Amino acid sequence: xxxxxxxxxxxxxxxxxxxxxxxxxxxxxFYLDRWIPLEQSALxxxxxxMLALLDNILLGGMLLLLRLGLEADFWFDAGIEAVVTGIxxxxxxxxxxxxxxxxxxxxxxx
Numbered sequence: 001x002x003x004x005x006x007x008x009x010x011x012x013x014x015x016x017x018x019x020x021x022x023x024x025x026x027x028x029x030f031y032l033d034r035w036i037p038l039e040q041s042a043l044x045x046x047x048x049x050m051l052a053l054l055d056n057i058l059l060g061g062m063l064l065l066l067r068l069g070l071e072a073d074f075w076f077d078a079g080i081e082a083v084v085t086g087i088x089x090x091x092x093x094x095x096x097x098x099x100x101x102x103x104x105x106x107x108x109x110x
Contacts, residue, residue, distance in 0.1 A: 001019045001020075001022060001023045001026075002019075003018075003022055004017075004019035004020070004021060004022035004023065005018070005019040007022075014066070014068075017059065017062055017063070017066075018059065020062075021055055021059050022055065024058070025051050025058075028051065028054075029047075029051055032047060032051075044089075044090050045087060045089070045090045046086065048085055048086040048090060049083060049085065050082075051085075052081055052082040052085035052086065052089075053078060053079070053082040056074075056075075056077075056078035056081060056082070057078070060074060060075075060078070
């Protein structure tokens with residue numbers, strides 16, 4: 001939610017639109033983790049891309065409902081953002097997993 005509110009403030013949008021959307025998909029990602037094994041290396045970027053694309057679709061729908069209109073390249077930017085989020089997010093999660101669960105070296109046990 002904090003990232004969404006910051007994004008609203010930086011982009012000059014109504015405060016709360018991005019915060020609400022990002023909060024919704026944050027909870028959705030949490031519940032997807034129960035049914036989809038995200039530890040698989042090929043599945044995690046696809047889920048992150050899907051959530052980022054759905055985030056932009058919901059944001060675009062909310063902007064249209066509020067009659068604020070969309071920029072001409074909104075959907076192109078949404079696609080690029082989804083791909084970049086999938087790649088960067090996977091790298092961040094992989095780094096986090098490495099720090100949280102460091103590899104064990106059982107050869108030194110005596």
